[in-house]
Amino acid sequence: MTRFFAWSALLFGSLYFLLPLVGMTEFSLKMRRGEYSFDAYRRVFEDPRFWETFSYSLTLAVATIVVGVFLVAPTAYWVRLKLPQARPFVEFVTLLPLVIPAIVLVFGYIRLYNTSSWLPMTGSAFGTDILLTMGYTTLALPYMYRSVDTGLRTIDVATLTEAAQSLGAGWITILGRIILPNVMVAVLSGAFLTLAIVMGEFTMAALLNRPAFGPFMQLLGANRAYEPPALAVIAFAITWGCMGLMQLVTRFSKHERAKA
DSSP states (O other), X not given: OHHHHHHHHHHHHHHHHHHHHHHHHHHHTOSSTTSOOSHHXXXXXXXXXXXXXXXXXXXHHHHHHHHHHHHHHHHHHHXXXXXXXXXXXXXXXXXXXXXXXXXXXXXXXXXXXXTTSSSOGGGSHHHHHHHHHHHHXXXXXXXXXXXXXXXXXXXXXXXXXXXXXXXXXXXHHHIIIIIHHHTHHHHHHHHHHHHHHHHHOOHHHHHTTOOOHHHHHHHHHHHOSSHHXXXXXXXXXXXXXXXXXXXXXXXXXXXXXXXX
């Protein structure tokens, strides 16, 4: 009986998530009357705004991942090694982006960094891109920090650090050549989650007036019928592709460790 309820719950959950996706995919293929076709997908890919916004968001995603790793990895490592009493405070800070809406954050950024402020970052496209990257880093902070912190829990940080110091390694060498390679799977997990967040984010990019993928999806959805579902399927495939890569990297890493 327990197994029956477990399988029933799994089946219900699968249908609850898969049926809307199937319906959306089917609708995106009905651009031609009376037959299925990929015309909506072809129009999306032929739209120069798709490639412009996709490449822009992808570039910002890479920049966000780099900034997030350089910010989170040393912080999580130092908290675990030297400041375990500060962990509750750090975890509370990293959870704030889940509590504070993105629209509140971006209005705060605009208020602090507009052209009449002490640091007018919104006065140029480059400055606004930097500001948007910092905003994306903030939004991805809960996921990146917990991924790295979980990875650090699987290794003996203190022993590795003491062994490296006994061989004359400095802090940068310890972090870059010893700690990060041992938690690379966790870092990549946070990176792929960050990529998914940046590619689908709308509020910050729209209010900062930047040509990102999220606002393009909203604009297309407001003016077209069949292209928005096609674009949603593409975005869904990108997200699941990131998750698949994360699983592939995890399995490959486990296989390499087993061989070693």
